[in-house]
Amino acid sequence: MEYRQRRPSGVARVSSGMMDSLQRWLPKLVVAPTVLIIGIGIYGFMLWTAVLSFTDSSFLPSYNFVGLEQYAKLMESQRWLVASSNLALFGGLFIGICLLIGVVLAIFLDQRIRQEGAIRTIYLYPMALSMIVTGTVWRWILNPRQGLEKMMHDWGWTSFSFDWLVNPDFAIYTIVMAAVWQASGFVMALFLAGLRGVDSSIISAARVDGASLPVIYWKLILPSLRPVFFSSVMVLAHIAIKSFDLVMAMTSGGPGYSTDLPAVYMYATTFTRGQIGQGSASAMLMLGAILALLVPYLYSELREKRHD
Amino acid sequence: MTDVVRRGVRPSRIAIYGVLLLACLVYLIPLIIMLITSFKTPMDIRSSNLLALPTDWTTIGWTKAWAEACTGVQCEGVKGFFWNSFKMAVPAVLISTLLGAFNGYVLSKWKFRGADLMFGMLLFGCFVPFQVVLLPMAQTLGMLGMANTTPGLVLVHVTYGVAFTTLFFRNYYVAIPDALIKAARLDGAGFFTIFFRILLPMSTPIIMVSLIWQFTQIWNDFLFGVVFSSGESQPITVALNNLVNTSTGVKEYNVDMAAAMIAALPTLVVYIVAGKYFIRGLTAGSEKG
Missing domain, CATH: 1.10.3720.10 (MetI-like)
Incomplete structure (x- = not known):
């Protein structure tokens, strides 16, 4: 898509030569600020963090290299292990439940529903809220004494008890609940857009052949939405790995460190406990986790494009 | 639409609408609770429950949040x-x-x-x-x-x-x-x-x-x-x-x-x-x- 400058012939050649070179430089000049801030702000800083992860930096960055010691310490840290396994648990449940709810709601909404626009708007509005707002509300709803529990008692279910928010074994599930509430409408929107792109003549043909609607969805339509499925998983996994706000607003990682996620661990070690080396190593592992997801995804995307 | 009319109201459609409306409630309830609670008095909050409407509506929560509430050491609201x-x-x-x-x-x-x-x-x-x-x-x-x-x-x-x-x-x-x-x-x-x-x-x-x-x-x-x-x-x-x-x-x-x-x-x-x-x-x- 390279454009060649066309030179008008004749008298204006000299001045247009200057104009030409200006025109050639302008595009590069215009993108230069972005290249600069991205180059430094993302790639330079990434490298800087990588370097720090090999040092013994504590409250201030130091450049005394200790090899892989920070990574080794990280692997032995009970808190990091809890944070990582929490991420697997939280991420798995969050992605799975969001997909399930999103697909079901999208299929139901695709049945020529009255007021579809209004319903869609309701499903998706939590996505416009800050996770801090979401966390604040859910923390109030799940409050062990005055929240949901009290409401159930008032309504006559006096034995009802729900203390997950302050129970170290179950607190992580309250984060899952709030996160699913916030993001499942988004998955619905992605799948609904996908469903609208399905050729309706396929459905008619299958119906003529006597297939029932659930079978058509399960055997024909959902398999054709594979790309939507993958991009949803990518976006949700990305939200899960970066999840920080919700935990900070709901539990601050507690009780104890039972709801720590890697992002919370990274923040605590780097900015409050003065273990910059540890924090940098944990950030690098988070990057590694994203890459492990991203590279196969991009690879399969590119391969598919080539086959088309 | 004609399609729907021709088929009439079937149980499956009632079920679909039921699920969709239930989901609407689930998504809306936290917002409703947030609004209701913000207009209650602290007393009211202790005596009533999440979904009970305020006994007397008050904006005291809002004015306090805006200009007086403590956000750490200082207490000048948000x-x-x-x-x-x-x-x-x-x-x-x-x-x-x-x-x-x-x-x-x-x-x-x-x-x-x-x-x-x-x-x-x-x-x-x-x-x-x-x-x-x-x-x-x-x-x-x-x-x-x-x-x-x-x-x-x-x-x-x-x-x-x-x-x-x-x-x-x-x-x-x-x-x-x-x-x-x-x-x-x-x-x-x-x-x-x-x-x-x-x-x-x-x-x-x-x-x-x-x-x-x-x-x-x-x-x-x-x-x-x-x-x-x-x-x-x-x-x-x-x-x-x-x-x-x-x-x-x-x-x-x-x-x-x-x-x-x-x-x-x-x-x-x-x-x-x-x-x-x-x-x-x-x-x-x-x-x-």
Whole structure:
């Protein structure tokens, strides 16, 4: 898509030569600020963090290299292990439940529903809220004494008890609940857009052949939405790995460190406990986790494009 | 519609509507609880339950959240932080959208050697977990004398938002026929003339998408706010979190909920007014490429 400058012939050649070179430089000049801030702000800083992860930096960055010691310490840290396994648990449940709810709601909404626009708007509005707002509300709803529990008692279910928010074994599930509430409408929107792109003549043909609607969805339509499925998983996994706000607003990682996620661990070690080396190593592992997801995804995307 | 009428009301359709309406309730109830609680008195909160309407409606929670509640050491409510968020979001949104528009224009219509590399780097930049840049950014802002300032936060949000805005505009401009640009160049139009006279007038939808996406992201951000600001310069999300976690005296949930509503209102209003563009931004964000 390279454009060649066309030179008008004749008298204006000299001045247009200057104009030409200006025109050639302008595009590069215009993108230069972005290249600069991205180059430094993302790639330079990434490298800087990588370097720090090999040092013994504590409250201030130091450049005394200790090899892989920070990574080794990280692997032995009970808190990091809890944070990582929490991420697997939280991420798995969050992605799975969001997909399930999103697909079901999208299929139901695709049945020529009255007021579809209004319903869609309701499903998706939590996505416009800050996770801090979401966390604040859910923390109030799940409050062990005055929240949901009290409401159930008032309504006559006096034995009802729900203390997950302050129970170290179950607190992580309250984060899952709030996160699913916030993001499942988004998955619905992605799948609904996908469903609208399905050729309706396929459905008619299958119906003529006597297939029932659930079978058509399960055997024909959902398999054709594979790309939507993958991009949803990518976006949700990305939200899960970066999840920080919700935990900070709901539990601050507690009780104890039972709801720590890697992002919370990274923040605590780097900015409050003065273990910059540890924090940098944990950030690098988070990057590694994203890459492990991203590279196969991009690879399969590119391969598919080539086959088309 | 005729299809539905012909088939009449079947049990399966009642079930479908039932599930959809139940889901509506589930999504709406937290918002309703937030609103109800914010208009109750503390006494009322203790004696009634989550979904009970206030016995006497009061705005005391709202006025206290706005001007008196403690957000850490100081007790001046969230009003200052609310304006901080605007002072941070408006310039950051405008600058990142402007840069994104120019970048998208160049990357789609004025490809240079290395343009594909730049595009790849931007694409990857959308996925990087911000944790890998936090500490160096904090150090750099300190060196620039911008630590704990609103301009510092603007710089941060522009840096990490421009990848998204560029992809929005690039993907939008790619669909515009190159022949149009070629014809304009034969007529002697230059780089900026083509952009301002031809592309910009047809860019309204994508400008809206970019503005709304960026505003929502920046207003709702907590991570950058909590790391790169302190005290007076904090954005509303950080102030809200401090307010909720400040444990002096009795917990006042009406104030917490009013403060949460104040923090939520700007993005909610944007969503209600321009939801169409918000959804387009979300879906565009999921299919970068």
